[in-house]
Amino acid sequence: MSGSSTHKPRPDIWRTLASVVTVLVFLFLLVPIAAVLPLSFSSGSFLSYPMPGLSLRWYEELLTNYKWLLALKNSAVVGVGAAALSTVLGLSAAIAMNGLGPRARAIVNGFLIAPMVMPVIIMAVGLYLFLSDLGLAGTITGMILAHTVIGTPYVVISATAALQNFDMQLIRAAKSLGASPWMAYRRVMLPAIRPAIVAGSLFAFVASFDEVVIVLFLAGPGQVTLPVRLFEGIRDELTPVVIAAAAVMISISVGLMTVIEILRRKSVARRGMA
């Protein structure tokens, strides 16, 4: 492999060492997950090896037990709702920021993405007190609003990046051709940044889907989401059904991340072509 353009020929040993370290890091990250996932196919009731036999009974349990189904439904409703709201807010904010000067943009951007760096527990306490006053604590609506706060920064970041690559001259061209500002945005700007918007809203969905702390504060009895139900499952039952639930969650997250990556590549390719 002589692809390197450095002047000194690199000894192969460094390359090998780098590969070994990479593999070790991967193992460190993945082994704990990989080690427990097979237990979801166990026919026994305990979370231990060796498994007495293989079975899909825990997946069946997951799909028939109303507690798990309710949690899945809550997660889906809150996730979709929060992603949709985040998309509208984040996109509007990104478009508005695009028209600001560099200093004003930096300040506004800082505020908008603050929820990403804020400790979640602090936000959860704040949101709990705030939404209680509004009578929204313990409601699905309250959870959607709370998750919109953590989802919006993802859309802002993604849409801002896309808009920075967007040629504003195209908007001028559209207007010179008689398009109203709305038609110019809808027909010219939106299609150009669509992959980035979709990626941003998928991120917002995943952020909501994986969120535990805020839900612990806000959820009422019938409003438990999948990760929180998982938490309860580990505490109360500790059967392989929690592993099955985790496997389902991981699959959904990985699937969405794959879609995001595909969209990102598509948008890069489109930019390259134009």
Place this chain on the structure above:
Amino acid sequence: MIPMPRHEQSGLLPNGAGKGAANWRGLSDFEKGGVRVVHARGGAVPQTSFVEFAGVQKSYGSVNVVRDLNLDIERGEFITLLGPSGSGKTTCLMMLAGFENLSAGDILLDGASIGSMPPQRRNIGMVFQSYALFPHMTIAENIAFPLQARRIAKSETAERVAKALAMIRLDGLGGRLPGQLSGGQQQRVALARALVFEPSLVLMDEPLGALDKQLREEMQYEIMHIQQRLGVTVVYVTHDQTEALTMSSRVAVFNRGKIEQLGPPKQIYEEPVNSFVARFIGENNRLNGTVRTIDGDDCTIDVGGDRSIRAAAINVSAAGERTTLSIRPERVVIGAAATSAENCFEATVDEVVFHGDHLRMSATLCGQPGFIVKIPNSAGVGMGSPGDRIKIGWAARDCRALDHG
């Protein structure tokens, strides 16, 4: 104070009659759309200009980009705003298009003020240097866009898109994306898109700037011919003087936010009114001197060492004034012809270069090197070789005494 030459009606364009009439159909469609368009009144009432810049100013903070611009543009004209970068020409175009606000003054289109009208309501076509084609739409969709914005029926849209594609000789490429076309093809699409809704005015902002030289020349003629066929009014911005001279019915030479000279290309080239225009348009030899006498249209200029030159008094007013003489290289004669010219000097040949259609000599004249002479490459003409002493001459009327610059 710069004397503005009188505007000459150019005979280049067909006057509205005949086939031109069909092309204004779009304008009446536009009227139906409910937008105010005040038509030039015909017959007895004196005709107003189609486009009028009235005392237009533009400043960013304390920087005056455009200072007190007054410019009348007639219907069917091809007018070019020519000038170096930063001279205010593009700003003027952007104000006309509606993308820049005016700091003072007003712009009238067909007698109605458009100073505060948003760009999408002006019905002015625009071609950008960067083409500004919508990358996610096909060529046909790009061209259909302005028709869709005007809610024109689908069948008519399809028909007009097909016609527009034929006009730019890209039939059959309607289904391609802009990224799949060459630069020249993309610019033709941009042109078709700006014309398909039949605007009465089309603005072009250095549309050929991104193309290579040969394609640029081809496109100059193509744009010119389309403009003549449709009779549409074009305001064209460029910093390329060849482009301006080739295409325009009139040229406005911009410098530091002002129009230095306005007139047909021939006048701009042959009769520059000041040293900026002389320097900016075409090549010219510049000699500095002092006015000795002015007699009527002519004058005598001292150029030092007891030598004097007879010149046309263009921008000089009194004896003793410093002046710059401008002489076009192709107006200089050599050898026997020079001896009988009003101005005749001895010069030393420094360099002779063969340019195919002409020969180009650089000589030292009155102790100053760099005097350029162009002689057509016709039979039996020679300029000698470096080091030769030769006679160089020119007529007084070909030598213009301008402001010292």
